[in-house]
Amino acid sequence: MAKQERAIRTRRAILEAAGAVFDEHGYTSTTIAMVLERAEVTKGALYFHFASKESLAQAVLNEQVPFGAVPPQPCKLQEIVDMTFVVGQRLLSNALLRGSVRLAVDQETPSGVDHGEPFRQWAQRLTELLELARERGELLPTVKPRETVELLVGSFTGIQLMSRALTDRTDLGERLSVMWAHILPSIAVPGLLPGLDARADRGERVLASQERAAS
Amino acid sequence: MAKQERAIRTRRAILEAAGAVFDEHGYTSTTIAMVLERAEVTKGALYFHFASKESLAQAVLNEQVPFGAVPPQPCKLQEIVDMTFVVGQRLLSNALLRGSVRLAVDQETPSGVDHGEPFRQWAQRLTELLELARERGELLPTVKPRETVELLVGSFTGIQLMSRALTDRTDLGERLSVMWAHILPSIAVPGLLPGLDARADRGERVLASQERAAS
Incomplete structure (x- = not known):
């Protein structure tokens, strides 16, 4: 798998995990750690794509x-x-x-x-x-x-x-x-x-x- | 002021304070202490009318x-x-x-x-x-x-x-x-x-x- 394709898949996996966690727990109670566990990616991978919980939430909002x-x-x-x-x-x-x-x-x-x-x-x-x-x-x-x-x-x-x-x-x-x-x-x-x-x-x-x- | 009338006013003051706090902070972040402070009533007065945060929220919901x-x-x-x-x-x-x-x-x-x-x-x-x-x-x-x-x-x-x-x-x-x-x-x-x-x-x-x- 090409490097770029892998990055796109990882980003999507993080978004899907974040969506599920935000759906279950809401914004305030959601932590980056919960998203990492659900997405099964490293902290480094997540922060490569999303700088903060805010930017992750914004990306989830923009996927509608x-x-x-x-x-x-x-x-x-x-x-x-x-x-x-x-x-x-x-x-x-x-x-x-x-x-x-x-x-x-x-x-x-x-x-x-x-x-x-x-x-x-x-x-x-x-x-x-x-x-x-x-x-x-x-x-x-x-x-x-x-x-x-x-x-x-x-x-x-x-x-x-x-x-x-x-x-x-x-x-x-x-x-x-x-x-x-x-x-x-x-x-x-x-x-x-x-x-x-x-x-x-x-x-x-x-x-x-x-x-x-x-x- | 008759005792019953005072109780009705206190209950209303608590409901109004609770509504304001729920509006600003949402259910999870709201505490009974925040409602007490806003309503300027005692803990005893609040618990006389509402047994818990849940029952307070339910009463606020029922006021619509x-x-x-x-x-x-x-x-x-x-x-x-x-x-x-x-x-x-x-x-x-x-x-x-x-x-x-x-x-x-x-x-x-x-x-x-x-x-x-x-x-x-x-x-x-x-x-x-x-x-x-x-x-x-x-x-x-x-x-x-x-x-x-x-x-x-x-x-x-x-x-x-x-x-x-x-x-x-x-x-x-x-x-x-x-x-x-x-x-x-x-x-x-x-x-x-x-x-x-x-x-x-x-x-x-x-x-x-x-x-x-x-x-």
Whole structure:
């Protein structure tokens, strides 16, 4: 394995371990030693990639948006719907994503760490997609993409949080389906509505088709 | 002052101090000593009302819903809209409410404390109001009150959280206004929409008229 490739793998292993530890213990109670033990790397390796607990937390926070990767769709609104369901589904199985969400949501994350960053990154990614949807004539003329996007990011955040508090996120798909049923009629042109798929198991189905395509 | 009245005041002073300390430090870092110092009460007085830090946190959590008190409206949907804006407005000035919201939202709140409880209490209160709205013919026939309510509670939670992370909640009124602009057309009969007031400063105005009525 080339030196650079090894470094990338080590960095990823540290991030995944840190995500899991932040998810379980929160920012304050997490120590570098706990991350070292989980990642099975040396202190030197960790400090080569991350100068401090703050910079490790920031890196974990910045890893959120790639988890929203979904296959492109002819309808861009469907792609946005898919992102929410896929992130919801991945929250069930991916500890790095869960740790990143916890850092963004918990008030304890210290002021040296910018926990507004993932909100801004999601908003930017979704605004690009919604602008595309507009160009393709998918949106009602009343939609202001930036406002709609900020609503989606905020609502998703609270819905996953409430789902975690009440059912350990097992009903998240159903809650997202209810969110879209309420919001889509205010943003999509009416002719699109019957064809948009926002059923509770959408995330599972998108991920399964992605795996089939990759194998 | 009668003995019972004094006890009620002391209990309230402790709750308000605890809310402020939980808001600033979170559950784990808060100590009973910090609450005693803030409340200026004796250890004996505190333990007379609350057996432990857990029971104090639970009491702070259970104080949330009374902050949604608003003047009755002929249109029950307007009353629901008002509750969200009034809670948003009170979050700016009331430390007990802020502490209660932090405990509900932070993942660190320990499993001995039921931080799902305020979500359930809000859902129950709002479901009652939405059922009333249904009886009065305010709702589209497609609305399932329980689903809509769970969406509102989840969305509100995430929107206030995002507003806190990005602007220390100064833009919360605007964000709530955007939320209602997207959701009301999916729940209200069309004839009601022009008359519903969900402008960003609705919370301020409702509270100001309440104060005028009380003076």
